[in-house]
Amino acid sequence: MTFPVGEIVASRRPHRKDAARNYDALLDAAREAFAEHGAEASLEDIARRAGVGIGTLYRNFPTRRDLFESVYASDVNELVGVAQEVAALEPWEALTAWLRRFTGYMVTKRAVREALNDESEIFQACRESMYAAGGPLFERAQEAGEARKDMDFVDLLRMVAGITATAFDDDAQRDRVLAIALDGVRTTVR
Amino acid sequence: MTFPVGEIVASRRPHRKDAARNYDALLDAAREAFAEHGAEASLEDIARRAGVGIGTLYRNFPTRRDLFESVYASDVNELVGVAQEVAALEPWEALTAWLRRFTGYMVTKRAVREALNDESEIFQACRESMYAAGGPLFERAQEAGEARKDMDFVDLLRMVAGITATAFDDDAQRDRVLAIALDGVRTTVR
DNA sequence: CTTGAACCGGAGGTGTGCCTCCGCTAGAGT
DNA sequence: ACTCTAGCGGAGGCACACCTCCGGTTCAAG
Numbered sequence: 001m002t003f004p005v006g007e008i009v010a011s012r013r014p015h016r017k018d019a020a021r022n023y024d025a026l027l028d029a030a031r032e033a034f035a036e037h038g039a040e041a042s043l044e045d046i047a048r049r050a051g052v053g054i055g056t057l058y059r060n061f062p063t064r065r066d067l068f069e070s071v072y073a074s075d076v077n078e079l080v081g082v083a084q085e086v087a088a089l090e091p092w093e094a095l096t097a098w099l100r101r102f103t104g105y106m107v108t109k110r111a112v113r114e115a116l117n118d119e120s121e122i123f124q125a126c127r128e129s130m131y132a133a134g135g136p137l138f139e140r141a142q143e144a145g146e147a148r149k150d151m152d153f154v155d156l157l158r159m160v161a162g163i164t165a166t167a168f169d170d171d172a173q174r175d176r177v178l179a180i181a182l183d184g185v186r187t188t189v190r
Numbered sequence: 191m192t193f194p195v196g197e198i199v200a201s202r203r204p205h206r207k208d209a210a211r212n213y214d215a216l217l218d219a220a221r222e223a224f225a226e227h228g229a230e231a232s233l234e235d236i237a238r239r240a241g242v243g244i245g246t247l248y249r250n251f252p253t254r255r256d257l258f259e260s261v262y263a264s265d266v267n268e269l270v271g272v273a274q275e276v277a278a279l280e281p282w283e284a285l286t287a288w289l290r291r292f293t294g295y296m297v298t299k300r301a302v303r304e305a306l307n308d309e310s311e312i313f314q315a316c317r318e319s320m321y322a323a324g325g326p327l328f329e330r331a332q333e334a335g336e337a338r339k340d341m342d343f344v345d346l347l348r349m350v351a352g353i354t355a356t357a358f359d360d361d362a363q364r365d366r367v368l369a370i371a372l373d374g375v376r377t378t379v380r
Numbered sequence: 381c382t383t384g385a386a387c388c389g390g391a392g393g394t395g396t397g398c399c400t401c402c403g404c405t406a407g408a409g410t
Numbered sequence: 411a412c413t414c415t416a417g418c419g420g421a422g423g424c425a426c427a428c429c430t431c432c433g434g435t436t437c438a439a440g
Contacts, residue, residue: 014387016386016387016437018387018388018436022387022388038228038230040228042426042428043429044428045427047389052389053389054389054428054429055387055388055390055430056387058428113357148370154359155366155367158358159370159371162352162354162367163348163352163353164352165352165356166348168348169344173348176341176345177341177349180341180345180374180375181370181374182374183377184371184375184377185374187370187373187374187377204417205416206406206407206416207408208407209417209418233399242418242419243418244399245399245400245401245420246418246419249418254398382439382440384439385437385439386435386437387434387435389432389433389434391431392429393428393429394427394428394429394430395428396426396427396428397427398423399424399425400421400422400424401422402421403418403419404419405417405419406415406416407414407415407416409412
């Protein structure tokens with residue numbers, strides 16, 4: 001199984017040194033802006049944050065959707081990497097460790113998912129990568145009797161995504177609530 | 191314990207027949223628009239949906255915040271009523287019945303909460319009303335041994351709010367995931 | 381060092397939303 | 411029926427976001 005996401009991202013990145021720097025700055029600024037203002041964040045503000053002209057933004061990302069896709073893809077890329085890192089842990093620990101990273105990812109990504117409907121080709125590829133990376137962790141936990149069998153990986157992701165996308169009083173509360181919900185997942189099937 | 195929210199809402203509502211009708215239409219249109227476009231929904235679009243001039247919107251709700259507060263308050267009002275209705279059921283059933291209604295409420299309300307920070311006086315009053323209405327249901331379930339005791343009502347609301355605010359493939363998936371998370375809540379404390 | 385291609389910034393035209401202001405309309409009290 | 415006042419609609423000025431276009435700049439290959 002290959003993960004085409006990385007290649008798609010890389011293919012957009014310009015070759016010249018200054019151009020590449022601008023590209024990265026725009027991606028970071030966009031990630032930040034989308035997390036802060038949601039899908040409707042101002043493109044001119046993103047260019048300002050990145051310290052580049054608005055023209056540069058449009059050359060790299062002709063449409064808002066292009067920007068979404070790139071930000072999203074680069075994050076999915078990282079999550080796929082994490083899945084490989086945690087594969088050596090015990091089944092339940094591996095799963096929850098990955099989900100913890102998924103949490104951090106989801107906080108920023110709420111806006112992107114809100115704007116990117118499933119039509120997008122890149123979105124499809126990213127989702128497949130995600131499932132290919134995290135799915136086995138869940139199945140392993142199921143086989144080890146550590147996760148209930150009357151739910152699937154998609155259910156789990158939705159659950160974690162929902163909980164982590166909400167505003168909590170502090171991180172401790174978020175972790176507590178997440179742990180409680182995961183207790184529901186760990187329940188053995190009746 | 192009184193719930194001042196209803197009075198606040200009522201106090202805004204104009205006395206004249208046509209004016210009251212416009213007020214209601216604006217509230218409904220705003221609820222719809224906020225659910226659809228989030229907190230940044232266009233006020234002119236809301237006036238259009240309601241079939242009134244933009245001036246009428248501004249006379250009734252001088253600021254965007256006023257509109258948020260009114261929509262939010264009217265919804266909280268309804269939830270408080272539901273809590274009284276379900277009070278006669280068994281502890282766990284009463285709690286989950288109320289949370290199911292909370293779900294429907296939350297889908298629409300995500301946008302409002304996103305825009306209304308805790309400074310708002312009305313928001314404070316609403317939150318108190320919510321806790322006063324739903325809190326006892328949770329405590330009753332705890333005392334009956336049906337809900338774990340190492341979490342509080344706020345944790346529970348955040349959890350349900352998070353899960354229900356997310357996009358699911360269908361209602362069945364949402365219910366399934368919610369039920370799993372609630373299994374975590376029902377777990378007895380170790 | 382030279383050179384040309386790739387890249388840059390931002391001015392500016394267009395569209396849309398925000399909010400105010402005021403001449404007109406229609407409900408409510410007599 | 412009459413009045414008078416609360417309420418109405420939307421034109422218009424301002425601000426800001428979107429996106430295009432092009433003269434100037436900078437990298438990197440030879």
